[in-house]
Amino acid sequence: MSRKYDTPNFSLDSRRTNRNTATIMQNETLHPCLTCGACCAYFRASFYWAEGNDVEGGTVPVELTEKLNDFMRVMKGTNSPTPRCIALQGTIGERIWCSVYEQRSSVCREFPVAWENGEPHDRCDKARAAWGLPPLTPDSWKSV
Ligand code: SF4
Numbered sequence: 001m002s003r004k005y006d007t008p009n010f011s012l013d014s015r016r017t018n019r020n021t022a023t024i025m026q027n028e029t030l031h032p033c034l035t036c037g038a039c040c041a042y043f044r045a046s047f048y049w050a051e052g053n054d055v056e057g058g059t060v061p062v063e064l065t066e067k068l069n070d071f072m073r074v075m076k077g078t079n080s081p082t083p084r085c086i087a088l089q090g091t092i093g094e095r096i097w098c099s100v101y102e103q104r105s106s107v108c109r110e111f112p113v114a115w116e117n118g119e120p121h122d123r124c125d126k127a128r129a130a131w132g133l134p135p136l137t138p139d140s141w142k143s144v
């Protein structure tokens, strides 16, 4: 994963795991991401251009994106020295959510959340640390 402005680009293969929206919403007071949001305000969220909803089969609202290059689009707000995705709503570290959750790109869907699947993840830890949040632990998931 490359970085721009010292900001890792989470387009390189991994971002959120396939968290189920319904599960998250049913447990919204418990899911660690809903009281975090750090990665959406730390990494550059870029993805293959054809994931935009101006392409058949694409989902990401293109009005919330910018062209990064001939192959990639980026979520507005994330290609910045002080990134924050335009789709991110709420207060980081308190209550936060993605306003285009169902339409988010593969890079967002595939980002691994630390310990969600029993393993640590340094990029999750790094984003949280940048916002003054401690790393998740296995215990973070016990009540989810
Ligand atoms: S930094 Fe980790 S815990 Fe926070 S929203 Fe991103 S994946 Fe979830």
Ligand code: SF4
Pocket: 039, 040, 045, 075, 085, 086, 087, 088, 089, 097, 098, 099, 100, 101, 104, 105, 108
């Ligand atoms: S689209 Fe949603 S999940 Fe992806 S970076 Fe923006 S707020 Fe985060």
